Amino acid sequence: MGNVRVIDVHQSVYAVNDEIAAKTRKRLKEEKTFMINLMASPGAGKTTTLLKTVEMLDGRYKIGVMEADIDSMVDAKKMADAGVASIQVHTGGECAMDAEMTLQAIEEFNTAQYDLLFLENVGNLVCPAETDTGASKNVAILSYPEGDDKPLKYPLMFQVCHAVLINKIDTKEYFEFDDEAVIERIHNRNPDAKIFFISAKTGEGFSDWIQWLEDNINEWNK
Amino acid sequence: MHELSITKYVVDNVTAKANELNATKVCKVKLKVGRYYDYVPEIIQLYFDTLAEGTVAEGAVIVCEEIAGKDFYIENMEIED
Numbered sequence: 001m002g003n004v005r006v007i008d009v010h011q012s013v014y015a016v017n018d019e020i021a022a023k024t025r026k027r028l029k030e031e032k033t034f035m036i037n038l039m040a041s042p043g044a045g046k047t048t049t050l051l052k053t054v055e056m057l058d059g060r061y062k063i064g065v066m067e068a069d070i071d072s073m074v075d076a077k078k079m080a081d082a083g084v085a086s087i088q089v090h091t092g093g094e095c096a097m098d099a100e101m102t103l104q105a106i107e108e109f110n111t112a113q114y115d116l117l118f119l120e121n122v123g124n125l126v127c128p129a130e131t132d133t134g135a136s137k138n139v140a141i142l143s144y145p146e147g148d149d150k151p152l153k154y155p156l157m158f159q160v161c162h163a164v165l166i167n168k169i170d171t172k173e174y175f176e177f178d179d180e181a182v183i184e185r186i187h188n189r190n191p192d193a194k195i196f197f198i199s200a201k202t203g204e205g206f207s208d209w210i211q212w213l214e215d216n217i218n219e220w221n222k
Numbered sequence: 223m224h225e226l227s228i229t230k231y232v233v234d235n236v237t238a239k240a241n242e243l244n245a246t247k248v249c250k251v252k253l254k255v256g257r258y259y260d261y262v263p264e265i266i267q268l269y270f271d272t273l274a275e276g277t278v279a280e281g282a283v284i285v286c287e288e289i290a291g292k293d294f295y296i297e298n299m300e301i302e303d
Contacts, residue, residue, distance in 0.1 A: 003303040004249060009239060009296040013231040013253075095224055128226040130259060156258055156292075 005086025009205045015129060020099035024106065031112040034220040035119060037097075037135035037158065037211075041150075043124030044143040045167045047075050047107065048200040050118055051082050056210050057116070061217065064114035066105045068097045068122050075120060083115070096127035099134050106134075116217060124156040136220055143167040151185035158186050163194040163212060170199040225261050228294065229269035233279060236299055240278045245301035248279040252297040255286045259294060 012018070028035050040046050047067075052064055060108050065086040067075040076088035087109040091097060097105075102119060110118050119135060121128040140161040145168060151158040158164065164186055166179070179197065186193050194212055196203040232251065240248050251270075255261050263286035274280045287297070 004300060006298050006300050006303070007239065007243065008298045009235070010298075011235055012293070012295040013228050013235070014294060015229065016235075094227055097228070097229060126260075127227070131227070216281065 021132035021134035035117040039128040040141035061115040102133040129157040137162040148182040225265040240267035247302040249281040
């Protein structure tokens with residue numbers, strides 16, 4: 001048996017990922033591509049919100065969508081059917097996109113041609129919040145049917161987000177969702193988070209969200 | 223299941239470091255785990271056992287120490303020369 005010794009490592013497990021993410025952000029800025037990492041649980045309305053957002057932006061930006069899922073082509077097909085440029089990314093069992101996978105998708109998709117790039121992350125409120133993808137901003141969607149307690153149960157997701165979209169407000173009469181409570185719970189974790197109440201189905205509440213997007217795109221390209 | 227990717231990072235970093243030092247075996251890996259992530263130490267060990275199979279880190283024991291906040295890092299590792 002050999003000599004046993006203890007080696008100090010002190011290395012952050014996320015260090016490699018964060019380094020790649022920082023490089024990606026720098027590159028996106030140079031290429032004037034504003035990238036949103038869109039996160040939510042399955043069924044919160046990520047794809048529908050994206051389609052409505054593209055519709056509301058009315059051709060003012062060249063938009064690309066990277067659809068990340070463990071498997072299937074369902075979301076990329078929906079985007080293609082709506083005439084939106086998209087690429088389907090498979091995470092191969094991973095529950096979220098990391099910076100390396102995102103960078104591969106960016107290269108494959110040749111994203112420099114887009115002004116606005118969405119990464120629709122894997123549907124999940126846990127893993128995507130833990131890993132920096134290199135996006136310009138993080139946005140989460142929470143929908144009425146999921147309940148107003150989610151910021152308490154999944155605090156990290158709401159902490160890493162720059163904006164939160166509360167979706168499906170057209171279903172208000174069917175769910176006991178407390179708007180004031182959810183705002184307070186999100187702001188307790190993240191006082192700077194912008195919160196928008198929307199319905200991706202009807203388009204209600206989209207003007208403020210669209211304005212936020214445009215302001216941030218302008219800021220990014222300065 | 224969110225322990226899978228971070229365990230991959232641990233295995234990659236630990237094996238790289240051990241190979242660099244010409245270690246014959248990694249006996250123990252000590253991790254500092256931010257409370258924020260809600261990682262389950264037993265699951266990290268389970269993934270580690272599978273991912274480290276056939277590497278210098280095969281069979282290493284993972285010790286997780288919970289710390290406050292968002293940090294997550296490899297504190298140290300015990301190797302055999």
